[in-house]
Amino acid sequence: MKTNNTINSTQLFFIIFQTQVGVGVLSLPTSLYAGAKTDGWITLLITGVIIQGIIFILYLLSNRFPSSTLYEYAPKIVGKYIAFILSLLYIAFAIATAVIVLELFETTIKTWILFRTPMLAILLLLTITGTYLAVGKLKVMGRFYQFVSILIVPLVIMAAYTLKDADLRYILPIGQNGVGTILKATQKGIVSMLGFEILLFVYPYVQDKGKAALKSATLANIAVTSLYAFLTFTTYVFFSPKQLEMIPEPIVYMLKGVSFIIVDRVDLLFLSIWIVSVMTSYASYLYIAGKGLQHLTKRKKTTGPIILVAVIALVLSLFTHDRYTIEVIAGYHAKASYFFALGIPIVLWLISIIFKKKEGAL
Amino acid sequence: MRRGTRKSARNKPYQIPTSAESHDAFWTIKENQQYLKEAFYHTQDLKFREIVIQNVPCLLCYLDPLVDEDKLQRTIMKPLMERNKLNVDHIVTSKEIRISKDLLKAVSGLTKGFVVFLTEGVQKFYLLEAFSADSRTVKEPVNEQVVRGSHEGFVENIMQNIQMLRRRVENPNLVVKFFKVGRTTDTKVAIVYIQNLANPDLIREVEKRINAIETDSIQTPGYVEEFIEDDPFSPFPQMLSTERPDRLTAHIIEGRVGLLMEGSPSTLIMPVTFFSFYQSPEDYNSRWYIGSVLRIIRITSFIFALALPSIYIATVSFHSEILPAELILNIKSSLENVPFPPLIEALIMQVTLELLREAAIRLPGPIAQTIGIVGGLVIGTAIVEANLVSNMMIIIVALTAISSFAVPSYEMSMSIRLLGFPLMLLSASFGFIGLVFGLSLILIHLCGLETFGTPYFSPLAPFRFNELKDSIIRLPRWLLGKRPIDVKAQEERQEWFSRRWKRNEDE
Numbered sequence: 001m002k003t004n005n006t007i008n009s010t011q012l013f014f015i016i017f018q019t020q021v022g023v024g025v026l027s028l029p030t031s032l033y034a035g036a037k038t039d040g041w042i043t044l045l046i047t048g049v050i051i052q053g054i055i056f057i058l059y060l061l062s063n064r065f066p067s068s069t070l071y072e073y074a075p076k077i078v079g080k081y082i083a084f085i086l087s088l089l090y091i092a093f094a095i096a097t098a099v100i101v102l103e104l105f106e107t108t109i110k111t112w113i114l115f116r117t118p119m120l121a122i123l124l125l126l127t128i129t130g131t132y133l134a135v136g137k138l139k140v141m142g143r144f145y146q147f148v149s150i151l152i153v154p155l156v157i158m159a160a161y162t163l164k165d166a167d168l169r170y171i172l173p174i175g176q177n178g179v180g181t182i183l184k185a186t187q188k189g190i191v192s193m194l195g196f197e198i199l200l201f202v203y204p205y206v207q208d209k210g211k212a213a214l215k216s217a218t219l220a221n222i223a224v225t226s227l228y229a230f231l232t233f234t235t236y237v238f239f240s241p242k243q244l245e246m247i248p249e250p251i252v253y254m255l256k257g258v259s260f261i262i263v264d265r266v267d268l269l270f271l272s273i274w275i276v277s278v279m280t281s282y283a284s285y286l287y288i289a290g291k292g293l294q295h296l297t298k299r300k301k302t303t304g305p306i307i308l309v310a311v312i313a314l315v316l317s318l319f320t321h322d323r324y325t326i327e328v329i330a331g332y333h334a335k336a337s338y339f340f341a342l343g344i345p346i347v348l349w350l351i352s353i354i355f356k357k358k359e360g361a362l
Numbered sequence: 363m364r365r366g367t368r369k370s371a372r373n374k375p376y377q378i379p380t381s382a383e384s385h386d387a388f389w390t391i392k393e394n395q396q397y398l399k400e401a402f403y404h405t406q407d408l409k410f411r412e413i414v415i416q417n418v419p420c421l422l423c424y425l426d427p428l429v430d431e432d433k434l435q436r437t438i439m440k441p442l443m444e445r446n447k448l449n450v451d452h453i454v455t456s457k458e459i460r461i462s463k464d465l466l467k468a469v470s471g472l473t474k475g476f477v478v479f480l481t482e483g484v485q486k487f488y489l490l491e492a493f494s495a496d497s498r499t500v501k502e503p504v505n506e507q508v509v510r511g512s513h514e515g516f517v518e519n520i521m522q523n524i525q526m527l528r529r530r531v532e533n534p535n536l537v538v539k540f541f542k543v544g545r546t547t548d549t550k551v552a553i554v555y556i557q558n559l560a561n562p563d564l565i566r567e568v569e570k571r572i573n574a575i576e577t578d579s580i581q582t583p584g585y586v587e588e589f590i591e592d593d594p595f596s597p598f599p600q601m602l603s604t605e606r607p608d609r610l611t612a613h614i615i616e617g618r619v620g621l622l623m624e625g626s627p628s629t630l631i632m633p634v635t636f637f638s639f640y641q642s643p644e645d646y647n648s649r650w651y652i653g654s655v656l657r658i659i660r661i662t663s664f665i666f667a668l669a670l671p672s673i674y675i676a677t678v679s680f681h682s683e684i685l686p687a688e689l690i691l692n693i694k695s696s697l698e699n700v701p702f703p704p705l706i707e708a709l710i711m712q713v714t715l716e717l718l719r720e721a722a723i724r725l726p727g728p729i730a731q732t733i734g735i736v737g738g739l740v741i742g743t744a745i746v747e748a749n750l751v752s753n754m755m756i757i758i759v760a761l762t763a764i765s766s767f768a769v770p771s772y773e774m775s776m777s778i779r780l781l782g783f784p785l786m787l788l789s790a791s792f793g794f795i796g797l798v799f800g801l802s803l804i805l806i807h808l809c810g811l812e813t814f815g816t817p818y819f820s821p822l823a824p825f826r827f828n829e830l831k832d833s834i835i836r837l838p839r840w841l842l843g844k845r846p847i848d849v850k851a852q853e854e855r856q857e858w859f860s861r862r863w864k865r866n867e868d869e
Binding site for chain 2 (some may be wrong): 002003008010011059109113114117121122125126128129133136140142143144146147148236254259262263264265268269271272275276279313
């Protein structure tokens with residue numbers, strides 16, 4: 001006697017939200033600054049609009065096959081063999097994302113909190129917890145993601161508290177770098193906002209499909225965009241442009257200077273909350289990869305595949321751990337992500353429209 | 363061994379052999395008496411009483427300890443002797459009379475407190491009820507005391523317990539179903555629910571699980587609980603155990619199923635959520651603000667009992683910089699002379715505390731108090747002066763212990779304290795990071811746990827805003843129009859504008 005493995009539209013909102021918010025949030029202001037200077041926060045807003053377009057396409061594609069995941073309907077659109085390769089690619093992409101999450105998590109923890117703890121121990125913590133979360137089926141993920149989202153509130157409050165030391169002159173004049181630069185930097189923004197593609201894999205489990213689901217995805221996108229834009233904005237008005245050039249993780253630095261009555265190092269609290277967000281996005285990618293592997297190996301349960309995926313990701317993440325290598329991998333991963341989050345879904349959607357492929361109609 | 367054979371062997375439980383088999387009664391008293399004696403292996407509390415009615419020798423047979431002396435005299439012996447007639451059906455005033463020819467029925471009847479009435483030259487015999495219903499007096503359960511409210515508690519007698527329920531719910535829809543569990547003890551187990559309210563799927567599931575029990579004996583409801591609970595490896599209790607009739611009634615009225623057992627005053631309620639363990643019937647007797655504050659305090663106590671030592675350990679051993687300078691100076695100075703790391707300190711104190719609790723629990727009241735004084739005051743002071751444990755740690759552990767005792771349910775408070783230990787280990791090895799991961803693991807477990815198709819951590823996960831008003835806080839009763847949705851009761855509403863008189867008053 002168990003409840004159904006479905007999620008309601010609120011849980012869908014939080015699944016997308018928590019998958020999107022993750023490791024990238026710490027380095028986001030710096031990477032945006034590298035592209036668009038102090039107008040980075042505008043870039044983020046534009047990125048949000050672009051992503052909204054992508055989400056719409058993902059939704060249209062999913063809605064043509066409302067009761068199956070991408071792995072299940074890809075064969076109907078492009079045939080068995082190409083679909084097989086596509087599924088493999090998606091699995092590889094999800095594993096790669098998981099590896100990058102592990103890597104970035106490990107380096108951040110090492111820099112900020114645990115300087116001498118062995119790398120494996122930190123990676124194992126995330127792997128075990130993330131696997132336990134992903135193995136528990138989608139409904140458990142939905143419940144957990146929704147519950148931990150309350151932690152975003154103190155996070156925002158902490159960041160907002162720093163606004164008392166803000167200096168608006170740092171970002172003035174707005175738009176000084178020209179529309180071209182701002183638009184060009186959107187590619188940096190998209191990478192850190194990845195995660196919305198989970199819609200392709202959880203859509204069949206949503207209770208109220210159609211408009212309600214689209215609404216959830218849209219709201220999630222709005223929430224993520226505003227959260228990121230807000231955090232970026234606070235760092236841009238807190239640090240001078242010169243400082244921003246040198247600081248890799250400005251939010252943490254910013255909070256390090258703040259103190260409340262009984263808490264002297266707010267950055268530690270911030271990072272503790274951030275860990276939960278990392279864990280959720282990590283678990284989401286494990287789920288995506290595990291689901292694919294389950295489909296390809298025609299197993300009934302996702303438990304085995306997810307554990308396998310987690311082990312692969314753990315082993316892979318043990319190889320590379322200097323900052324430089326991670327950056328190179330992350331660069332490749334960023335380029336690949338355009339294909340997976342945007343390119344492939346669009347092609348699939350177009351094919352399914354041209355050849356009138358839909359669920360039910362073979 | 364092949365898998366198949368092993369399985370079939372498992373499915374046929376071993377039963378302690380009894381000589382009693384289905385056997386037709388004999389025509390003479392002597393033979394029947396002999397048979398019964400042998401069926402009970404000449405046990406000496408099996409009593410026989412020969413009487414002669416209308417010149418026919420008859421025999422009364424009963425198990426002495428089970429039979430109520432007064433009932434036997436008043437309803438069986440006296441009518442038979444005085445009226446001196448053989449038509450037992452009309453003369454005997456027992457509550458229940460059965461007629462049978464099968465001696466096995468006589469044997470099982472005897473073990474249940476029936477008197478067997480045999481007649482010379484007649485094969486069929488009578489089973490006359492004379493069961494002794496003695497039980498201890500109804501008292502308030504010591505582990506679930508309330509200040510205001512009912513002071514009635516269940517007793518060991520299942521019938522008396524059901525009587526208390528029936529008095530509280532005077533409704534024909536209150537259904538009691540009996541099960542016989544345990545092959546040797548043949549224990550009486552009953553489930554109670556309200557027909558047309560409790561979800562039929564739930565009732566079927568409970569019945570299915572109870573019927574699946576194949577065991578030698580059931581001694582306490584804990585056995586049943588372990589046999590029928592969803593996740594046997596979870597640290598959290600998945601059924602609410604209570605000795606209070608008012609608590610059981612309140613849950614049954616919400617559409618849940620109660621389980622009672624002969625010989626045990628504690629009853630089980632299923633399905634329950636995590637927050638049921640933090641509610642007390644008393645909440646509804648005080649003003650609703652107070653009830654709400656009390657509930658919030660209890661939920662805070664959950665967080666304290668679970669994580670306070672771990673937070674302290676993580677703070678002093680990893681992140682002392684998180685505290686402001688004045689505070690950290692105090693803490694560090696108290697730690698100065700202590701040779702152990704905070705984890706060892708915490709373990710020493712926690713283990714001492716558990717020892718004290720375990721020792722005091724089974725001692726009579728006055729001695730338990732002595733233990734409390736010796737343990738709490740003497741050891742507490744001495745251990746600090748001996749520099750084995752710091753002042754701070756004593757405060758933390760004491761707070762943790764007090765918090766854990768604030769939980770109205772004993773099982774839950776034990777579970778939480780137990781969960782504190784792995785958390786302490788994690789935070790001693792990884793600081794806040796370990797603590798966050800540890801708490802996340804517990805939270806994931808809570809989110810995934812389901813009992814009888816009900817999410818355990820509801821209404822927080824899955825989040826149901828409307829139900830927070832009777833779980834985290836307690837709003838006035840007239841605002842709680844609906845039953846909790848997770849129980850899937852057949853009727854959702856439970857209150858219909860009881861304060862409508864107010865509308866007319868203003869006119």
